[in-house]
Amino acid sequence: MEKVIFDQSAIDRTLKRVAHELLEKNRDFKDVVLVGIKTRGVFLAERLCQLIHEFEGIEVPFLALDVRGYRDDVMREDTVNTERPDMALSEKIVIVVDDVLYTGRTVRAAMEAVLDYGRPRCIQLAVLIDRGHRELPIRADYIGKNIPTSKSEIVSVFLNEIDGEDLVVIKD
16 A cells, blocks of 8 residues: 655745745855765755755755665675765755655765765754664754654655655555
């Protein structure tokens, strides 16, 4: 069985709220960089950058981050990321963006990757969905929606840029 949690308008409203929260917490955006975790976190981060520009006229630097080579649960040579960002992250406020926060392992990998690119002033986390069930002590600073789930359920995020529609569903 599949249950729709967010449709396109709910995702749009949620991202607008999160963009405002980012602006409220980080008053001076000159040292902020948004880092989207591939794949869907990249598109969410791009949308947040666009919204911040619409609201405040601020151009926020953006970086796409492939964390496969940093995962502790996937150890294969073909997953090593050789891409290097074209910007230094030292002394920046880095806001990592992802679609679903679950065990925390992807975020841990993202933090390790970010630290490879410099020593940021701080790292914050923004997620569209927090479904619980952490295996690591990681929490999001900005949450679109908390969705209590069982471990057997699957939360799927679909984004127009790659899936042709904006939708969040839970499957049993």
